[in-house]
Amino acid sequence: MQKKRIAVLFGGKSSEHEVSRVSASYVISQIPRDKYDVITIGISKKGKWFLYSGPTENIADGSWENDPGNKLAFIAPAPRVGGMIVLDDDSYRIVKLDAVFPVLHGKNGEDGTIQGVLELAEIPYVGCGVLASADCMDKIVTNIIFEHAGIDQAKFTWFYTYDYNRDPDKYIEEAERELGYPMFVKPANAGSSVGISKAANREQFIAAVEKAAAEDRRILVEESIIGKEVECAVLGNDEPFASVPGQIAPAAEFYDYDAKYNNADSKLFIPAQISEELMEKVRSTAKKAYRALDCTGLSRVDFFVTDDGRVLLNEINTLPGFTSISMYPKLMAACDIKGSSLIEKLIELAFERADKNV
Ligand SMILES: Nc1ncnc2c1ncn2[C@@H]1O[C@H](COP(=O)(O)OP(=O)(O)O)[C@@H](O)[C@H]1O
Ligand SMILES: [Mg+2]
Incomplete structure (x- = not known):
C-alpha cells in the first residue's frame, strides 16, 4: 500500500507560536513512518508559509526559519489542486496531501480559520471542524x-467594549451585583491567558477591562472559583x-x-x-x-x-x-x-x- 502523505503545520501568527513549534516537534517525532510520509509547513510569526525540509530538531527553537532550503508554499483552497503549491523562483510545483495535522494553537490555528481552508480544499485534517474550533x-x-x-460552570456576565465605554458603571455594577469580587476578566477570544486578569476591586476591574479590551471587542467576566x-x-x-x-x-x-x-x-x-x-x-x-x-x-x-x-x-x-x-x-x-x-x-x-x- 502506498504511504499517505501528511502535512504538519506549525508556528503561526498567534501568541502561542513558540508552544506550537515544541508541540509540532513532538507530533512529528511520533508519526509512524512505515505508514505515513511527513512533510512540514512552518508559518512564521508574520504569517508567511514555508515548506520546510530541514531537520526536525530545528523546529522547536525557531532556527528552521533560517534554513536556505525553505520554499514559499501555501495550501490551495481549490480542491482540484489537492494539496499545496510550492513556489520556486519563477516556477511552481504541486505537492499533493492526503491529510493535514494542524499543530497550531490559538488564533488562526485553533479557531476554525485554517479548518475552513482545509474544508474548501477538501483535505482531511486532524481535530475539530470549523464550528467546534470557532x-x-x-x-x-x-x-x-x-x-x-x-x-455547571462559574457564574458570568459579558459585554461589548463599545457598550462598556459608553456606560461603564452599568456593566461594573452588573458584575458586582451578580458575581462579586474577586472576578476574572477575560477577552472572549485569546489563548494562553493573554489579556486575562483577576480583579479584587473596582479599580482593578477597570484596569482588567482595559487590558482585555486590547485583545477583543467582547469581554467575559466570571466569578472567581x-x-x-x-x-x-x-x-x-x-x-x-x-x-x-x-x-x-x-x-x-x-x-x-x-x-x-x-x-x-x-x-x-x-x-x-x-x-x-x-x-x-x-x-x-x-x-x-x-x-x-x-x-x-x-x-x-x-x-x-x-x-x-x-x-x-x-x-x-x-x-x-x-x-x-x-x-x-x-x-x-x-x-x-x-x-x-x-x-x-x-x-x-x-x-x-x-x-x-x-
Ligand atoms: N472563573 C475562574 N475562577 C478561578 N480561576 C480562574 C477562572 N478563570 C480562569 N482562572 C484561572 O486562569 C487561568 C486561565 O484562564 P482560562 O480561562 O483557562 O484561559 P486560557 O484560555 O488562557 O487558558 C485558569 O487556568 C485558572 O488558573
Ligand atoms: Mg485554560
Missing part, C-alpha cells in the same frame, strides 16, 4: 452553550473516549502564560487528587461538553473541582499543548494510548470524519 475559541459562546446544555484545576483528555468522533483526569498545580496565583510554559514549579498530577466519584463526574461531563460543541478528533476539557464537590467546566481546548510534557498526551498515555499510537489514532479519526463527509 465556538471553543470563544469563551462567551462556550459559556452560553454550556449553560444551555445544563453543564476556588478549587482544583482538573483536566480531561477526550479522543474520538461519535463515541468519544475520556481519559483519566489530571490536575495542574500552578506555581503562580493563577495558571498564566508564565506558569504554563516557563515555570518548572507548575506540576501535573495524574490521576487528579479527587475522589473516584468526582473522577467519573469529570469524565462524563467532559464527554457531554465535547458533544454539546460538536468536537471531533481531540480536545482537552478543563474544569475546576471545588472542595465541596462541585465540578465546574472552565473551557475546551481543541488543540491543546502537545509537547512531550503536556497534559493531553500524558493523560492519554496514562490510559495506555501512548505516543505514536495516539498520533495514528488522531490521523485515522481525521480520515473517518472525511469519509463520512459530515
Whole structure:
C-alpha cells in the first residue's frame, strides 16, 4: 500500500507560536513512518508559509526559519489542486496531501480559520471542524452553550467594549451585583491567558477591562472559583473516549502564560487528587461538553473541582499543548494510548470524519 502523505503545520501568527513549534516537534517525532510520509509547513510569526525540509530538531527553537532550503508554499483552497503549491523562483510545483495535522494553537490555528481552508480544499485534517474550533475559541459562546446544555460552570456576565465605554458603571455594577469580587476578566477570544486578569476591586476591574479590551471587542467576566484545576483528555468522533483526569498545580496565583510554559514549579498530577466519584463526574461531563460543541478528533476539557464537590467546566481546548510534557498526551498515555499510537489514532479519526463527509 502506498504511504499517505501528511502535512504538519506549525508556528503561526498567534501568541502561542513558540508552544506550537515544541508541540509540532513532538507530533512529528511520533508519526509512524512505515505508514505515513511527513512533510512540514512552518508559518512564521508574520504569517508567511514555508515548506520546510530541514531537520526536525530545528523546529522547536525557531532556527528552521533560517534554513536556505525553505520554499514559499501555501495550501490551495481549490480542491482540484489537492494539496499545496510550492513556489520556486519563477516556477511552481504541486505537492499533493492526503491529510493535514494542524499543530497550531490559538488564533488562526485553533479557531476554525485554517479548518475552513482545509474544508474548501477538501483535505482531511486532524481535530475539530470549523464550528467546534470557532465556538471553543470563544469563551462567551462556550459559556452560553454550556449553560444551555445544563453543564455547571462559574457564574458570568459579558459585554461589548463599545457598550462598556459608553456606560461603564452599568456593566461594573452588573458584575458586582451578580458575581462579586474577586472576578476574572477575560477577552472572549485569546489563548494562553493573554489579556486575562483577576480583579479584587473596582479599580482593578477597570484596569482588567482595559487590558482585555486590547485583545477583543467582547469581554467575559466570571466569578472567581476556588478549587482544583482538573483536566480531561477526550479522543474520538461519535463515541468519544475520556481519559483519566489530571490536575495542574500552578506555581503562580493563577495558571498564566508564565506558569504554563516557563515555570518548572507548575506540576501535573495524574490521576487528579479527587475522589473516584468526582473522577467519573469529570469524565462524563467532559464527554457531554465535547458533544454539546460538536468536537471531533481531540480536545482537552478543563474544569475546576471545588472542595465541596462541585465540578465546574472552565473551557475546551481543541488543540491543546502537545509537547512531550503536556497534559493531553500524558493523560492519554496514562490510559495506555501512548505516543505514536495516539498520533495514528488522531490521523485515522481525521480520515473517518472525511469519509463520512459530515
Ligand atoms: N472563573 C475562574 N475562577 C478561578 N480561576 C480562574 C477562572 N478563570 C480562569 N482562572 C484561572 O486562569 C487561568 C486561565 O484562564 P482560562 O480561562 O483557562 O484561559 P486560557 O484560555 O488562557 O487558558 C485558569 O487556568 C485558572 O488558573
Ligand atoms: Mg485554560
